[in-house]
Amino acid sequence: MNAVDIQMRLDNPEPVYLPGDMLTGSYRLAADDMSAIKAVELSVLWCTSGKGDQDMGVHFFEKRMPENGLDFGAEHRFSTLLPHSPLSFDGIIVKIGWCVRARVLVAGGKEVVHQESFRLGTVAAPREVS
Amino acid sequence: MSADQSEPWQSGCAAAFCAVGALVASGFLVFMVWALIIPEWRANNVFIESSCVILAKRLAESSGEDGPTYRPEFLIRYAADGKIHELWTYDAVAVYTGSRRSQQEILDQFAVGQQYRCWYDPDDPGRAVLVRGYSWLMYLFGLIPLLLLVFLLVGLRHFWFQFGKTPEMMAALTRPAGGPDAGLGDSLSYVPDLDLRYGAGNRLTFRLASDRAPAWNLLGAVGFTLFWNGLVSVFVSFAASGFLRGQPDVCLTVFLVPFVVVGAGLLMVCLWQVVMIIGCRPPIVELSAQPLTPTETCRLYVAVHGPLRVRQLRVLVICEEIARPSKLDSPTIKKRIHQAEVCTEDGSLEYQGDFQIPAGAMHSFKARHNEVQWHVAVSGTAVRWLDVTWNFPFVVRPSGRARTLR
Numbered sequence: 209m210n211a212v213d214i215q216m217r218l219d220n221p222e223p224v225y226l227p228g229d230m231l232t233g234s235y236r237l238a239a240d241d242m243s244a245i246k247a248v249e250l251s252v253l254w255c256t257s258g259k260g261d262q263d264m265g266v267h268f269f270e271k272r273m274p275e276n277g278l279d280f281g282a283e284h285r286f287s288t289l290l291p292h293s294p295l296s297f298d299g300i301i302v303k304i305g306w307c308v309r310a311r312v313l314v315a316g317g318k319e320v321v322h323q324e325s326f327r328l329g330t331v332a333a334p335r336e337v338s
Numbered sequence: 339m340s341a342d343q344s345e346p347w348q349s350g351c352a353a354a355f356c357a358v359g360a361l362v363a364s365g366f367l368v369f370m371v372w373a374l375i376i377p378e379w380r381a382n383n384v385f386i387e388s389s390c391v392i393l394a395k396r397l398a399e400s401s402g403e404d405g406p407t408y409r410p411e412f413l414i415r416y417a418a419d420g421k422i423h424e425l426w427t428y429d430a431v432a433v434y435t436g437s438r439r440s441q442q443e444i445l446d447q448f449a450v451g452q453q454y455r456c457w458y459d460p461d462d463p464g465r466a467v468l469v470r471g472y473s474w475l476m477y478l479f480g481l482i483p484l485l486l487l488v489f490l491l492v493g494l495r496h497f498w499f500q501f502g503k504t505p506e507m508m509a510a511l512t513r514p515a516g517g518p519d520a521g522l523g524d525s526l527s528y529v530p531d532l533d534l535r536y537g538a539g540n541r542l543t544f545r546l547a548s549d550r551a552p553a554w555n556l557l558g559a560v561g562f563t564l565f566w567n568g569l570v571s572v573f574v575s576f577a578a579s580g581f582l583r584g585q586p587d588v589c590l591t592v593f594l595v596p597f598v599v600v601g602a603g604l605l606m607v608c609l610w611q612v613v614m615i616i617g618c619r620p621p622i623v624e625l626s627a628q629p630l631t632p633t634e635t636c637r638l639y640v641a642v643h644g645p646l647r648v649r650q651l652r653v654l655v656i657c658e659e660i661a662r663p664s665k666l667d668s669p670t671i672k673k674r675i676h677q678a679e680v681c682t683e684d685g686s687l688e689y690q691g692d693f694q695i696p697a698g699a700m701h702s703f704k705a706r707h708n709e710v711q712w713h714v715a716v717s718g719t720a721v722r723w724l725d726v727t728w729n730f731p732f733v734v735r736p737s738g739r740a741r742t743l744r
Contacts, residue, residue: 227736251506256708259671260661263705265528269510292736294528294703300673302659302708311504319504329736332698334657334675 214322223326227292259301295329353497363487381430385457390416407434418463539624546730556611563604629733648718660709
C-alpha cells in the first residue's frame with residue numbers, strides 16, 4: 209500500500225481571519241511512490257454541521273495533475289482573498305466551519321484528505337432563547 | 339489528518355442504471371411509434387379509399403394471464419390494384435381489449451352482406467382497414483414511458499456530471515453567484531437577497547413581505563381536501579347504498595369513521611384558511627433600512643388592520659437557526675438564538691419602535707439545508723381563541739463592509 213503524507217501550513221499562526229483578508233499557506237506531499245499520485249485538489253471551503261444535512265461551498269479550487277510537469281514533492285504555495293460571507297458560526301443546530309482541504313487522488317481510486325481549519329470573522333457563539 | 343475512501347462507483351452505477359432504463363423506455367417508445375403511430379398515420383393519410391362487402395364477422399378472442407381480451411374482425415372483399423382481395427380486418431392496429439360488450443357493440447354496427455367504405459395500402463393492396471382514426475387512449479399510455487424517459491435522462495445527466503468528480507470539485511462547479519451588489523461584488527454568497535416585492539413603504543423606507551402565502555395555503559388545503567374527501571366519498575357511497583338496500587355493512591361503516599372525521603377536519607382547515615384570508619389580513623411591517631448589520635439600530639413600523647381585531651399583539655425581532663434534514667421523516671428544526679420585543683399591545687392599531695442588531699450577531703445565511711433567518715414576528719389572538727403569527731424576514735449582512743440602503 210502506498211502511504212501518502214500531506215504537510216500543510218497556513219502562514220497566519222492565529223487561525224482567525226477577517227473578511228477580505230488574504231489567506232496564504234503551502235503544502236507538500238510525501239509518498240513511497242510519487243508516480244502513483246494522479247492529482248491533488250486544493251480547496252478553501254466552508255461546510256455546515258449540526259442537525260441539518262451538510263451544505264458546502266467552495267471559495268477557491270485548484271487541481272494539479274502530474275501531466276502539467278509538476279513535482280508533487282516540492283512545496284506548493286497558495287493564496288486567496290477571503291470572502292465576506294458566510295462567516296464561521298458555532299450555532300446550536302447550525303454550525304459553519306471554514307478549512308483549507310487538500311485531497312490527493314491516488315492510483316486505484318484511493319483518496320487521502322488533509323485539512324486545516326480556520327475561523328472567518330468574529331461572530332459570537334449564540335445561546336438558545338427559550 | 340484524515341483519510342477516506344471515496345466511492346465514485348456510486349454515481350457511475352446510478353448513471354448506468356439511468357442509461358439502461360432510458361434505453362428500455364426509448365425501446366418502448368420506438369415500438370409504440372412503429373406499431374401504433376405509423377400504422378394509424380398511414381391509414382389516415384396514405385391509404386386509398388375504396389368500397390368493400392362484409393362477407394363474415396367474428397369476435398376474436400385472445401387469452402392471457404389477466405383473462406380473455408377481445409376485438410372485432412370482419413372478412414371483407416374489395417378491389418384494389420386490379421385484383422380482388424379478401425382479408426380479416428378492422429382497424430390499423432389490432433389491439434385487444436378486456437371489454438367483450440364494447441367489442442360486441444362494434445361488431446353489431448356492421449351487417450354481413452352490406453357494402454361499406456374501406457381503405458387499402460397503395461404499397462401493399464392486400465392490407466386494408468374498415469375504420470380509420472387515432473387511438474388517443476393508447477397515446478396517453480405512451481406518455482408514461484415518455485415521462486420516464488425524460489426523468490431518466492435528467493438523472494443520467496446529473497449522475498454523469500458527478501461521475502469521477504470529488505465533492506469539492508462538484509461544489510466549485512455548481513457554486514452560485516452572489517447576492518445583489520451592495521458594494522461587495524459577488525463576495526456575499528449565501529446571504530439571501532433583499533425581498534423587494536413590496537418596494538418602498540409609506541412610513542418607512544422598506545415594506546417587508548410575509549413569508550406566508552395564504553392564497554397558496556388555501557389552494558393546497560382545498561386541493562388535498564377535495565382529493566381526500568373524493569376518495570372517502572366513494573367508500574361512503576358504498577356504505578350508504580348498503581344501508582339503503584337494508585343490508586348495512588357495519589365493519590365498513592366503522593372502518594370509515596376515522597377517515598370521515600379526518601375529511602371533516604380538512605374542511606375545517608379550509609374554512610380556517612378562508613377566515614384567515616378574509617378576516618385577518620397580514621399586518622403592514624416597514625423598516626427604515628435594509629440590509630442591516632450588527633450594532634445597527636433600525637426603526638420599525640407595524641400597522642394591523644382587520645376586519646377581525648387582533649388582540650394581545652406582540653412584535654418581536656427574532657433570529658432563528660433552521661436545519662433541514664433530508665430524511666422524509668425528519669422535520670425541519672428551528673432554534674431561536676435572538677429575541678427582542680419591540681412593542682406590545684397598547685390598544686392602538688399602529689406601532690413604532692426601534693431595535694438594534696446585537697454586536698457579534700450572525701448574519702442572514704441561506705444554503706440548501708441550513709439557514710440563519712432574521713425576521714419580524716407579529717403575533718396575537720383573533721376572535722378570542724385563534725392564535726395568529728406572521729413572520730416578515732429581513733436581511734442582516736456581515737458587519738464592516740456592506741453599504742446599507744436608507
